[in-house]
Each structure stands twice: as structure tokens, then as C-alpha cells.
Amino acid sequence: MNILIAEDEVSLANAIKRILEQQGYFVDEVNDGLSAIDYAKTVGYDLLILDVMMPKLDGFEVVRILRKDGVNTPILMLTAKTTVRDKVTGLNSGADDYMTKPFDPEELLARVGALTRRTGEVIVDSVKFADLSLDTASAELTCGGETVQLSRKEFEIMRIFMSNPKMTVTKDRLLDSVWGSDSDATDNNVEVYISFIRKKLKYLNSRVSIKNIQKIGYRPEVAE
């Protein structure tokens, strides 16, 4: 579920972003009306959250332009003022809901929930391999009924394995992709994390194990 926030007050935008990300949404953030239009037209979001007051182009204008161009994404407007006239203008211009600042995180989530539910079920995309399923939003790894929470790095490593199940992944590749090419992490960092992951796979009783091929790399393997 992808959400775009357009809000010129960066710290507020960040706060909203964090709240939403905690709920598993993917959030992009822009800080003015023009960018909002670019993004909204290019990326298929499930919801737009627009501040009324923004540089370059205000929220009302953004909504009007988007609707004119055939973008039907639900829109939640934010405004500091609570005048009736604003509210009317907002809804007339094509927004779906309206919320005044300051607001309670609970309220935000409730409204976001209402607007996103409308477009259909929450899509939790996940990568699957053999008896494993890795939820890319929450980084939870599931096998049968059991589920474990992966840390950030465990998750990134596991995603690489599960997305390329037939490929042998070198340590260098993992260091590059997970730690970054300018990091000074060593092979041992990879080894430690492989060890962490193996422990969790064991706990899950998964048929998948991580095989090492000396001097070459690692590869997921399915038992039987």
C-alpha cells in the first residue's frame, strides 16, 4: 500500500511518514505542490495526503489538476484552518476527506484506513520460496504456522536469497547490497548474519537451509 505525502513542513511530514510506516504502508514524501503532481501522476499511489498550504501550488490546485488529468487516487487534505469555506473548497475541488491540524495519530490512521480500504484489500506483498514466506512490509519470515521477526539486515539478506533461489550469492555481493560498497564490513559480518538466519530457519523448522560453497558463496537449499 503506497502513500504520498505532500507537506512543506518537513518535520511534520516525517512524523506522519513514521506513523504510517509503522503500520506497514510505504510512504513517499514531497514538499511542494508541483512535485506532488509529478509523483501522483507517475507512481500509482493508493492514497495522497496533501497539505493545503504549500509552495508553488497549493493543495486545492493540486487536487483540481490531478482530477482533471484523470487521477482518481483517494485524497486526504490537511489544513491548519478550520473554516467552513476551506472545507467546502477542498471537497469541491475533488478531495475525499479533510483533516485539520493539529491532529491525533489515531485519527490519522482511522481516516487513512477508511480511504485505503475503499480501493480494496490491503496488499501485503511477500516473497515466497519453498515453505517460506517473507513479508516485505514487516520483515516477518513465516513457515507453516510459525513466524519470526527479522532485523533489517537479516531481512535484506533473506530477500536476496529468496528472490534468486537458484543463484549462488557471493559474500562480496552481500556486502555490497546489504552493507554498501563503501562500508568496511568484513566477510565475518556476513558469516555472523548467516548464522543468525540459520538459527531462525531452524526455529521455524523450515525445509530451507543456507548452503555454503567454499570460496564461492551461499545458496538457499530445499531439503528432500
Next chain:
Amino acid sequence: MNILIAEDEVSLANAIKRILEQQGYFVDEVNDGLSAIDYAKTVGYDLLILDVMMPKLDGFEVVRILRKDGVNTPILMLTAKTTVRDKVTGLNSGADDYMTKPFDPEELLARVGALTRRTGEVIVDSVKFADLSLDTASAELTCGGETVQLSRKEFEIMRIFMSNPKMTVTKDRLLDSVWGSDSDATDNNVEVYISFIRKKLKYLNSRVSIKNIQKIGYRPEVAE
């Protein structure tokens, strides 16, 4: 699977990057045409995604130059404009597919999938000879139903034999290719490794054996 995005609007590039990474692709990102050429020529990508409108060098030019230089990587062009002329120019210049902004993430993934599948799902190339198959990613040697894991050096030796099945390979050549020209390994090292490999071929029940030609070298041979 590695993808390069060349798109001058950084945050849009990031959005695309995120969508692709969610699916397990590895994504690099550059923001102008010149860098795109540098990267595409240096790193072996499986797909390039190019914006038409870019600073320094536009997407059409990038495609033309890359194709002229023998880069055959599939290319997906992005453009804001939907004119027929652009489309024709794009495909004429050597791009493989063409997508107009705005686009839906689903559509992006579908097109990316189509273009990357073409080059082969997961690139597991293997060298085959008689009843043997050597997986170059995992260094596993298979015959019939059986599979054995080769060590690094066993693998390199075996690959040389299987890629030149009719050739007699000298010990010097093996020492050079596998141990390196500045190593102080002796002929006996080769002999020991040939012995290791023969043991594994026997275990696999392969029709292939490694024949020695005195004072000259070794050659794979197929029984019957």
C-alpha cells in the same frame, strides 16, 4: 538481476527503485545521460530504464551510443510525452520497450518482467559434456540423478575440460589457469586434483573419464 535506472528526477527514480527492489531486483541509479553510459558500459546490467528527458544527453542519444558500442542490454524507455513520433524515434534508436508516464507500478513490473525474462529467468548457466552437467554458479557436477559438490579448484579444472572437450590440456596450462602463473605449485598438485576428480566421476557413474597422455597432458574421454 541488476537494473540501472537513469532518471533525472531523483525522487521519482527512488520510487521506481523501491518498487523494483521490493521484487528482489538490484537497482543502481544515475541522474543523467552521460553517467548512464558510463555505468551501462562498465557494469553488466540485465536491464536499463532510461528517461527520455535528461540533462547532458537525452535517452535517445544514450540508446544510440550504447547500441553502437555493442551493448545489447534490454532497454525500457520512459517518457512524459505520448506522441507517436517519440515512440517511433525511441524504438528506432534501439530501445526494446517504451512506457509513457504516468504509469502504474503493476505495469512497470509487468514490462520489466517481460524484458528480463527474455534474457533468461535466473541465469544459471551450466556447461554440459556427455552425461555431465556442471553448474557454474554453485560448482555442482551432476550426472543422471546424482550430484556432487566440487571444490573451487576441482571446479575450475573441470570447467576447463568440459569447455574444451576435444582438447588435450597440459599440466602447465592447468597450473597457469587454476593456480596462477606465479604460484609455486608443482605437477603433483595437478595430479592430486585429477585424482580427486576421478574419484568423484566414479561416484557419479559417469561415462566420462579423464585420460592421461604421457608427457603431454589430460583429456576427457567418453566411454562406448
Next chain:
DNA sequence: TTTCTTTTTAAGGATTTTTTCAGAACGGCG
């Protein structure tokens, strides 16, 4: 802050690969 989680670092042990070496086996030739 304090507490909890994640990540890094370090070290010893386990495993695998590679080298070394010695004796046996082979092949050509007088």
C-alpha cells in the same frame, strides 16, 4: 535518561580445501 534491539568486533573451534610427501603403479625402451 534508561532499556531494548541491532550491529559490530573479536576469538577459538570446526570444517573444508589445499599442499606435501612417500610409496605404488604404469609405460616405454633397451
Next chain:
DNA sequence: CGCCGTTCTGAAAAAATCCTTAAAAAGAAA
């Protein structure tokens, strides 16, 4: 046949690589 250089192979030593654990450091959350 016996000789001699070459090749084969088993076993053990050495080296490289990998695993695991624990504790310290860093980072995030309360």
C-alpha cells in the same frame, strides 16, 4: 625382463575458510 621417468593415490600436515558464541558498541524506542 629390468630400468627409469612419469603418473597415481592415500594419508597426514598445513592453510584457508567458515561457524558460533559472547561481549562491546551503536542505535532506536520508551
